[in-house]
């Protein structure tokens with residue numbers, strides 16, 4: 609995987625914050641983001657005064673819908689931040705074309721998709737910048753951590769400074785200057801050596817970890833296909849050309865009520881199934897930025913009706929069989 613520079617950071621959120629500074633985002637600017645994502649995808653830009661503009665997802669992958677992006681672009685738009693949900697790639701060609709047409713910076717929030725690919729090319733190598741998460745919930749982890757991948761080489765020097773409290777300490781450590789000093793704004797966003805050492809061990813085993821997760825993912829997918837079809841449950845869709853890394857396995861029920869009963873059903877069998885993102889446009893801050901109920905129906909439905917099945921590196925075959933059996937016993 610090649611990029612101009614990969615800088616380890618204290619989190620993906622902090623890497624997104626650096627990307628906001630590198631994009632010179634400021635009050636009055638707008639950034640297009642999906643509504644169905646983690647808070648940081650929007651809050652990192654709002655922190656510097658930019659307004660997140662929420663766009664709905666495609667029904668199949670839950671990724672930002674490229675067909676809805678252009679109508680969200682205004683003269684104030686500066687950037688598009690995409691999220692490859694579950695490590696399944698967004699449709700990057702139309703997104704990159706739109707960005708070029710309107711002179712926008714593309715940032716990939718690739719928190720879920722390290723080493724996943726789109727048409728043979730690694731996610732995180734399409735935008736000017738991309739961010740990774742090594743939070744405990746991710747495939748490759750050091751507890752809390754992240755990275756900023758920089759593909760536009762003109763951004764590297766300032767990124768190093770922003771991450772080092774606004775100093776040129778990185779140059780000093782490379783022996784390029786004889787002392788370091790305050791040269792720009794910045795903050796303390798460098799991952800600690802101790803966490804980096806844990807991360808190194810994980811990265812060395814990344815192929816094995818991802819292969820194991822993909823195996824578990826595939827097992828759910830094949831074992832639940834007939835059941836899901838029969839009951840009208842939506843399983844994840846992986847379009848042609850996308851190679852994911854088995855980050856999440858999710859299912860979408862028809863109604864929120866069905867989902868609640870399902871989670872209870874699993875809990876009674878000592879199996880924890882959780883949901884996650886609540887659409888950002890209907891959150892209190894999202895509404896402050898102009899979001900309103902009904903604006904992103906796909907995100908709203910996913911927020912109400914999506915549930916994740918247990919998926920972690922050491923989930924054993926017998927544990928997974930028990931989960932699958934319990935799912936199939938759910939009484940509609």
Ligand SMILES: Cc1ncc(COP(=O)(O)O)c(C=O)c1O
Nearest residue numbers: 619620621646648719741742743
């Ligand atoms: C899509 C997305 N972006 C950003 C983040 C934030 O990652 P971190 O906890 O490393 O800041 C997450 C965390 O789950 C995420 O799912």
